[in-house]
Amino acid sequence: MALEAAVAAADMTSKDRRVSAIAFAILVALIVIAPFFAYPFFVMQAMCFALFACAFNLLIGYANLLSLGHAMFFGLASYVCAHAAKVWGLEPVSAIAVGVAASAALGFVTGALAIRSAGIYFAMVTVAFSQMVFFVCVEAPFTHGEDGIQAVPQGKALGFIDLSNPWILYCFVAVVFLFGFLVVQRAVNSPFGEILKAIRENEPRAVSLGYRALQYKLAAFVLSAVIAGLAGATKALVVQNASLTDVSFSTSGEVVLMTLVGGMGTFYGPVVGALIVIAMQNYLAQFGEWVTVIQGVVFVACVLAFRRGIVGELAARAKVSL
């Protein structure tokens, strides 16, 4: 039942298509005008984390897989890209590519093992692997431990696009973000995405229909790792450093919070959530450790009373898909 319905839904109605196009247009418009109203640096950071949240949401929102160690993909790509740009002297696009490749490899290995485990263990396995990556990053010489990799050069993308120019960097980051966003959206709306959702609805039935659930889930996991890596690598170029925080448990927690607040299972939810959480962090930085507590309280409040998140709530009331 769910499978047929899912496949039918893949042919989006024209209303959905219109809403989708309008929403995307708004997103692009906001990105274009944002640097005139807020610090470009802040907006770029927000875009990186928004992409990270989109990657996380791909897993939780459409495959029902809760990854509590997603920072390992974000942070590893961040470190590898920073190292590639600074020590190997690669130009930005190549450096990002190397970072993404590292995340993809890590995603494949950890995903293959995590997905084998019975459902309840999945989140625990992601925590365990994430901690392992953290320990490795603490010990590995190339990460410089507590100091992290500093002064990452921004260089010239593809040899001629000068990223040290803040406006050009902004455009570059915006393009990367929108590209990643569209990849996620396309994946979810494709037949692959519909099968993924069918597996989420009723796995035994999907399997009986011949779909290899494990392979689909692994593919989703690796894609999520790749996009998270893309976000992390780009972040390394934007803030020009990579540090242990990027692979830490708190970063894993933050991306969950962003997605929850914004709306799990929606496209724009993670983006909105990332914006809010980053703004909250900047605004509340003066309160020091209270930020974590406030985040935790917001988290719990959302789980108890606001499960659909901001965008989810909006979408439900307007009866559209966002």
Place this chain on the structure above:
Amino acid sequence: MGPAVNIFGHAISMPQLYGQLLIGLINGSFYALLSLGLAVIFGMLTIVNFAHGAFYMMGAFAAYFLLQYTGLNYWFALILAPLIVGAIGAVVERLFLKRLAGFDPLYSLLLTFGLALIIQGLFQNFYGASGMPYAIPKQLTGAYNLGFMFLPVYRGWVIVASAVVCFATWLIIEKTKLGAYLRAATENPTMVRAFGINVPRMVTLTYGFGVALAAFAGVLAAPINQVRPGMGADIIAVVFAVVVIGGMGSILGSIVTGFVLGVVEGLTKVFYPEASNTVVFVIMAIVLLIRPTGLFGRAA
């Protein structure tokens, strides 16, 4: 310098070996207590309690507060801290987790995760990242000379106390009527309710008990590991790995896996120190390859 052993090219002295084995057993004690608590909670609530590390930390802090503000010493703390923290756990279950009982278990998981953030953030706020000291109780200071090694009394106590509590818990669950109620409610809660038993209350108390076990481990840890807000987060990832390796199908399995992996970790520290942080995770990866439901787990 005692007699030396040559293994894999490392020259190890026997006292060093025994010393690390001891530390391994101690860590194993904590792993066993914590994974036991997780297994008990999972059996009844079918959720993984991501706040478990935070409650462990609260247990240690409770011991510290009791000493600091009421002068009640370690021996009182051993009983009071689990009771207090367990009560807090029961309240959490009643107020929050129960509300989410009908929904996707995902939300309960997220809730415990968020709780961990709050609890840890709160303590980090007031006590920073550094630790508060907690002295070994007078009666347990000193060491026994066993001939082949010195055994610090407190460390011996930790191992014995953990083993006793773990065994007692196993006994209660497997051999008593109360345990029968627990096992039956784990298997078929609706039917147990149909016999007139207030299962929701049992669930609340079970969560409280699991949390109390974590807090007990925290009190045991306080004199050894210092009382730090980060102590729960530091240990929880390894405990999760232990649980995945053991599987949550068997109470005894969780206990055994905990102790054994602690020893394995200790031995790794002797022969291959660089890997000691990650050896448990590597074992987890291997177990996932050959037996995904865990060594003692029941296939779903």
Place this chain on the structure above:
Amino acid sequence: MAEAAIAQRPAASATSVLSVKGLQAWYNESHILHGIDLDVREGEVVTLLGRNGAGKTTTLKAIMGIVRKRVGSVVFDGKELIGLSIDRIARHGVAFCPEERAIFASLSVKENLFLPPPISKAGAMSVEHIFALFPNLRERLSSGGGKLSGGEQQMLAIARILRTGARFLMLDEPTEGLAPVIIQQIGRTIAELKREGFTILLVEQNFRFASTLADRFFVMEHGRIIDTFANSELEGRMDRLHEALGV
């Protein structure tokens, strides 16, 4: 044959132990029961007949409170059960033996048997009395719950609910999947319980079995009661019954 069995029990009083009016129930979105009216008087054995999917089990579960979405009135012993939790309903004196028997595999037979706490003023049936009714159980006390045969499980399931002291028993297809010899044994046991004054609501597809025990019948189809008659009228209804039950 049926007359003789029924004649042995004390005359059923006119007081309604259970009175169900307009009971509707839903499983998630599916509307299963569309307004059930039935009553069971003290000392009676009432049987709910109907084919698979008619809603018989749902009716029992709705009375027990296991099906949460329900509307209507279920009055037991003068008390309204709609809105109460499962354990409250059980403590009022309603006992339920499900179709799947629900023997706890992780408990021994002994632990299974002694699990239910006595909930009624009359107190639990004594161990001796239980062993008199179910002699096989005595030897199997230390076996694991999962190791019993179908017949032994059914015996244990009935013995278990007798321990609560409830005087109103709801039995869901006690003979399903059992060999004829065992079915006879269960029939004798239920007849004995009836003699001792228990009130029983029985769900059965095997109406030949039910006809030896039941005082009255209710026939269900698609979540509704379509017929009700006393045992004495059974002969005349056989054709209609065959149609309704699809046998």
